[in-house]
Amino acid sequence: MTTDTQAAAPELGKARLRKEDARLVTGQTNWTDNMVLPGMLHMCFVRSPYAHARITSVDVSAARSMPGVIAAFSGADFAGEQASLPCAWPVTADILIPPHPPMATEEVRYVGEAVAVVVARDRYAAADAIAAVDVTYEPLPPVLDMRTALDESSPKVHEAGNKSYEWVFDQGDLDAAFRDAPVVIERNYRQQRLIPSAMEPRAVVATCVAGEITLWSATQIPHVLRFALAAFFGIPEQNIRVIAPDVGGGFGSKLQVTAEEVLAVLIARRLGKPVKWTESRSEGNLTVHHGRDQWQRIRIAADSDGRLRGLSVDLLADMGAYLMLVTPGVPLLGAFMFPAIYKMDAYHFACTGVFTTKMPTDAYRGAGRPEATFAIERIMDELAAELHVDPLEIRERNWIKHEEFPYTTIATLTYDSGNYEAATAKAKELFGYDELRAEQERRRASGDPVQLGIGVSTYTEMCGLAPSRVLGSLSYGAGGWEHASVRMLPTGKVEVVTGSSAHGQGHETAWSQIVADKLGVPFEDIRVLHGDTQVSHKGMDTYGSRSLTVGGIALNGACEKVIAKAKVITAHMLEASENDIEFTAGRLHVRGDPQKGHSIQEIALATFAAHNLPDGVEPSLDSDATYDPENFSYPHGTHLCATEVDTETGRVTIRSYVAVDDVGKVVNPLIVEGQVHGGLAQGIAQALYEEAVYDADGNLLTTTLADYLIPAAADLPHFTTGRTETPATTNPLGVKGVGEAGTIASTPAVVNAIVDALRPMGVRDIPMPCTPERVWRAIQSARDSSAGQNGGGQ
Amino acid sequence: MIPAKFDYTRPGSLDEAVRALADGGEDAKVIAGGQSLLPLLRLRLAFPDLLVDVGGLDGLRGVRDEGDTLLIGALTTHDEVVHDPVIREHCGLLAEAAGTVADPAVRHRGTLGGSLAHADPAGDMPAVALALNATMIARGPGGERAIGAGEFFLDYLTTALAPGEILTGVRVPKLGPGWGYRYEKFHLTAQAWAIVGVAAVARRSDGHVAEARIGLTNMGLVPVRARGAEEAAAGAEATIEALRTAAGRADEGTQPPSDLHGAADYRRHLARVLTARALAVASGV
Numbered sequence A: 001m002t003t004d005t006q007a008a009a010p011e012l013g014k015a016r017l018r019k020e021d022a023r024l025v026t027g028q029t030n031w032t033d034n035m036v037l038p039g040m041l042h043m044c045f046v047r048s049p050y051a052h053a054r055i056t057s058v059d060v061s062a063a064r065s066m067p068g069v070i071a072a073f074s075g076a077d078f079a080g081e082q083a084s085l086p087c088a089w090p091v092t093a094d095i096l097i098p099p100h101p102p103m104a105t106e107e108v109r110y111v112g113e114a115v116a117v118v119v120a121r122d123r124y125a126a127a128d129a130i131a132a133v134d135v136t137y138e139p140l141p142p143v144l145d146m147r148t149a150l151d152e153s154s155p156k157v158h159e160a161g162n163k164s165y166e167w168v169f170d171q172g173d174l175d176a177a178f179r180d181a182p183v184v185i186e187r188n189y190r191q192q193r194l195i196p197s198a199m200e201p202r203a204v205v206a207t208c209v210a211g212e213i214t215l216w217s218a219t220q221i222p223h224v225l226r227f228a229l230a231a232f233f234g235i236p237e238q239n240i241r242v243i244a245p246d247v248g249g250g251f252g253s254k255l256q257v258t259a260e261e262v263l264a265v266l267i268a269r270r271l272g273k274p275v276k277w278t279e280s281r282s283e284g285n286l287t288v289h290h291g292r293d294q295w296q297r298i299r300i301a302a303d304s305d306g307r308l309r310g311l312s313v314d315l316l317a318d319m320g321a322y323l324m325l326v327t328p329g330v331p332l333l334g335a336f337m338f339p340a341i342y343k344m345d346a347y348h349f350a351c352t353g354v355f356t357t358k359m360p361t362d363a364y365r366g367a368g369r370p371e372a373t374f375a376i377e378r379i380m381d382e383l384a385a386e387l388h389v390d391p392l393e394i395r396e397r398n399w400i401k402h403e404e405f406p407y408t409t410i411a412t413l414t415y416d417s418g419n420y421e422a423a424t425a426k427a428k429e430l431f432g433y434d435e436l437r438a439e440q441e442r443r444r445a446s447g448d449p450v451q452l453g454i455g456v457s458t459y460t461e462m463c464g465l466a467p468s469r470v471l472g473s474l475s476y477g478a479g480g481w482e483h484a485s486v487r488m489l490p491t492g493k494v495e496v497v498t499g500s501s502a503h504g505q506g507h508e509t510a511w512s513q514i515v516a517d518k519l520g521v522p523f524e525d526i527r528v529l530h531g532d533t534q535v536s537h538k539g540m541d542t543y544g545s546r547s548l549t550v551g552g553i554a555l556n557g558a559c560e561k562v563i564a565k566a567k568v569i570t571a572h573m574l575e576a577s578e579n580d581i582e583f584t585a586g587r588l589h590v591r592g593d594p595q596k597g598h599s600i601q602e603i604a605l606a607t608f609a610a611h612n613l614p615d616g617v618e619p620s621l622d623s624d625a626t627y628d629p630e631n632f633s634y635p636h637g638t639h640l641c642a643t644e645v646d647t648e649t650g651r652v653t654i655r656s657y658v659a660v661d662d663v664g665k666v667v668n669p670l671i672v673e674g675q676v677h678g679g680l681a682q683g684i685a686q687a688l689y690e691e692a693v694y695d696a697d698g699n700l701l702t703t704t705l706a707d708y709l710i711p712a713a714a715d716l717p718h719f720t721t722g723r724t725e726t727p728a729t730t731n732p733l734g735v736k737g738v739g740e741a742g743t744i745a746s747t748p749a750v751v752n753a754i755v756d757a758l759r760p761m762g763v764r765d766i767p768m769p770c771t772p773e774r775v776w777r778a779i780q781s782a783r784d785s786s787a788g789q790n791g792g793g794q
Numbered sequence B: 001m002i003p004a005k006f007d008y009t010r011p012g013s014l015d016e017a018v019r020a021l022a023d024g025g026e027d028a029k030v031i032a033g034g035q036s037l038l039p040l041l042r043l044r045l046a047f048p049d050l051l052v053d054v055g056g057l058d059g060l061r062g063v064r065d066e067g068d069t070l071l072i073g074a075l076t077t078h079d080e081v082v083h084d085p086v087i088r089e090h091c092g093l094l095a096e097a098a099g100t101v102a103d104p105a106v107r108h109r110g111t112l113g114g115s116l117a118h119a120d121p122a123g124d125m126p127a128v129a130l131a132l133n134a135t136m137i138a139r140g141p142g143g144e145r146a147i148g149a150g151e152f153f154l155d156y157l158t159t160a161l162a163p164g165e166i167l168t169g170v171r172v173p174k175l176g177p178g179w180g181y182r183y184e185k186f187h188l189t190a191q192a193w194a195i196v197g198v199a200a201v202a203r204r205s206d207g208h209v210a211e212a213r214i215g216l217t218n219m220g221l222v223p224v225r226a227r228g229a230e231e232a233a234a235g236a237e238a239t240i241e242a243l244r245t246a247a248g249r250a251d252e253g254t255q256p257p258s259d260l261h262g263a264a265d266y267r268r269h270l271a272r273v274l275t276a277r278a279l280a281v282a283s284g285v
Helices: A003-008 A021-026 A123-132 A174-178 A222-233 A259-271 A281-287 A327-335 A369-387 A391-398 A420-431 A433-446 A468-473 A507-519 A547-574 A600-609 A669-688 A741-761 A772-787 B014-027 B037-042 B078-083 B085-090 B092-098 B104-109 B112-118 B125-131 B227-233 B240-247 B264-282
Strands: A041-047 A053-059 A069-074 A114-120 A134-139 A163-171 A183-194 A203-209 A212-217 A240-243 A275-278 A291-302 A308-320 A346-355 A450-460 A482-488 A494-498 A526-530 A581-584 A587-590 A593-599 A623-627 A636-646 A652-662 A719-723 B007-009 B028-031 B050-053 B063-065 B069-073 B135-140 B143-148 B153-155 B166-173 B179-186 B196-205 B208-217
Touching: A041 A123, A041 A259, A041 A281, A053 A114, A069 A123, A069 A259, A114 A123, A114 A259, A163 A327, A174 A291, A174 A308, A174 A346, A183 A369, A203 A259, A212 A222, A212 A259, A222 A240, A222 A259, A259 A275, A291 A369, A308 A327, A308 A369, A327 A346, A327 A369, A369 A391, A369 A450, A369 A741, A391 A420, A391 A450, A420 A433, A420 A450, A420 A636, A420 A652, A420 A719, A433 A450, A433 A741, A450 A741, A482 A547, A482 A600, A494 A507, A494 A547, A507 A526, A507 A547, A547 A581, A547 A587, A547 A593, A547 A600, A547 A623, A587 A600, A593 A600, A636 A741, A652 A669, A652 A741, A669 A719, A669 A741, A741 A772, A772 B264, B014 B028, B014 B050, B014 B135, B014 B166, B063 B085, B069 B085, B078 B085, B078 B092, B078 B104, B078 B112, B085 B092, B092 B125, B092 B179, B092 B196, B112 B125, B112 B166, B125 B196, B125 B208, B179 B264, B196 B264, B208 B227, B208 B264, B227 B240, B227 B264, B240 B264
Parallel strands: A041 A275, A212 A240, A308 A346, A494 A526, A652 A719, B007 B050, B028 B050
Antiparallel strands: A041 A114, A053 A134, A069 A114, A163 A346, A183 A291, A203 A212, A203 A275, A291 A308, A450 A636, A482 A494, A482 A623, A581 A587, A587 A593, A636 A652, B063 B069, B069 B166, B135 B143, B135 B166, B179 B196, B196 B208
């Protein structure tokens, strides 16, 4: 279909309410924890209280005799069955991937690691029996600081050492770029450890009937999970069915093959009974894979007019105790994004993955790209300050001009499209940039105890994971295509099957809009099926803002195949040549004579009846399509944040926030708006509120939502959002991803605003989250050092 | 929520409740709105054998105007405290502080009596009770007795209530003419506990602060009065500078905790800053 007919069609771009919301928000649906099966048993895990210890004995016999308890197991009980949990991304040839049994047998390496499990008739009995499991440990020294973990003298997390890998990427002549550069700036930034906090906790139900395993899991990746269970645990793939029913958010945390999923399957098989496990929030904070956790050393070299010459980035990335599904690859998704929207001559990137005795890290909304965007956008502000140039001006001097697209960056990515000028102009206008700068001057001059700061983030990101060839070149263990099927039912209704399994994104609505637009059938007549490997037999699932840009394009292709088949049958019925059949607005007709033809629903019925089909044509309009993208998608935008900083208490209040995002063509603006709002909330949360904190013994202190602070609506400002629309040129719908953009953009906008407010006092950085106490201390130490005539400085 | 096993009873009268509690001994706990107790049960930090649910005792609800004082039933919810016109008129500090408690869901379930009897120093209402010179009314097997707020909070999560005693109400003196009030709560998110809270009442007369009472939230194991700042404020000029000076003594004698959300020295600093702000509002500066 051409772009012209799409523009004329009513569905794409329509702000439809989401089909799925009524059942999701009322909970009248198939959350995994709602599943009740006859004879179902409940699992509860005994977890390590030590960050690092040798297990000297596990005695589950007393637990076995507790009321209601059916079985209890230690890791040794699964000795023959429990292989290592998979890491699908061995980023270098010599990477250290230590064994990672689902249940520890000899050593525990983080607080919360499972060491035993009790299976009982109900959750209460299982939880009560936990105390009767007797585990003895011989404590070993924890390894908690990745900066010293590589020292010779550091205790070892694994016998083979604390270094997992080093990955290096060099482009251009960095020495030349830095040699005699008029401006060189170096900063060290901390990406704190975060805990993804999906509204629905993880939950699992497993059955094994006559050797056939069914696993319901609150997962983002039913297809990957099925493959992993088969490949790593020797269960025949054809005998495994994985169902991700409605899933209440993931943010990457459910892009995982977890110990609990594997153990549920092993136990259901062992006992011949269905088993269920649903984590508590505290259990989740301990054992859902964590996110971020890097130290970033970033250096830039620039000319005296602020033009960037070179960029050098050295990362330490905390892997935690083990490598999980994509743990080592997460920082590398950032490797290509540090140069962001800027042109330069040379780039160096190196990342060292380090083991510590903490929960493993893995993908968390943005995965690598928020880290990169934070560092580059923070240091661009430092460059602006150094040269006394407005931070937007310094960016404009360096960014890729609209007329330069497609543009291949120093990081070797080819950005297909973008218009940084338009997004920035719109953001400035919505924000009232010049007025706020004037107010800032006034408040600085009057010594107002509440200072005003303005933060800028002109971000882009790579998403829509991913071209399979690129993934292969990065040593990832799978491809990045997506699959879709369209089934034309005899009544004219349509069933759509997508391999991109939703967990809150609104696929059922957006996919219906695409099909309604493409096939000209009513939105209401379309049913979207996903998340069950027996229904949706192929797929690569949902993460990395890939659903629309990969799965949506597969769906578009499947619709085109339906139309092509329908044309053949229509031509036969009308006794016309196939080349003379046109398809417009749901009707197949003879070119130039819209009256002479049939609706697609009529053709569907005629195909079903199969009374009058051309020779050799199958009686089916159903189609499949698998789409492998040729490139990533590169949404971009300009975010502006105004903060008020109370210099007496350190409290930061976001006064206004403007997000102008360019996500290409939009299928449903309400869904885009929702993704932007949620993304902003999560990015702001990293800037101001959230941090997973371990104490000196390696105990997680932030095990509840009273300590791990997630902002709610009351804590967030009004968001002023706007869009510019620069269609992607690499897919037929012109769409770009939006799921992670808000998170990626907003964290540096907020921190830049805080530092901007306090820069005249000598503050240059505040570690995240910028809590009032940290802001206050930064002000105190800047005052102390200026009293000592020392200037600011890191 | 997967708590350990407990027995549960919901008596129909106060006498029955007192008896059930007394019979239950050390391991019996009163539950009202459950907003403090349920989290402890959920985390298995508390293991009561018996919960005595006083939610059915309608006599413990509502507000009675006694002339110079208000008697507020222990089961009055935070939300009712926020909106009650008599409380708003005579004890506005109570309504203002109750409006900062957690979130609307908690305010509709949680009760004033429960919050005081739980005696969490990070809770908002204990410091307010101190600043208002409230009196706790308790009923036990031996009858009714009154306990001044200053004698009520003994230790972390520990009150002067004897085993078997139930807090039935709170008697609060009305703030008369010339009095103002302010609760300054400093917390990281709307639902989070106060890092520090300052509950202040002040009587202004002739351009000066005639007297002031200040309760501090989360500045020790129990809610405390900022006696030094009260002393310094009494007789001070009603100006920002003078109140700031007086507030400089707000942390005197306190033993603030150091935890995830604030180190002790930061809490001391906040107590001083927030006390100045609370006094300024309370004395109409």
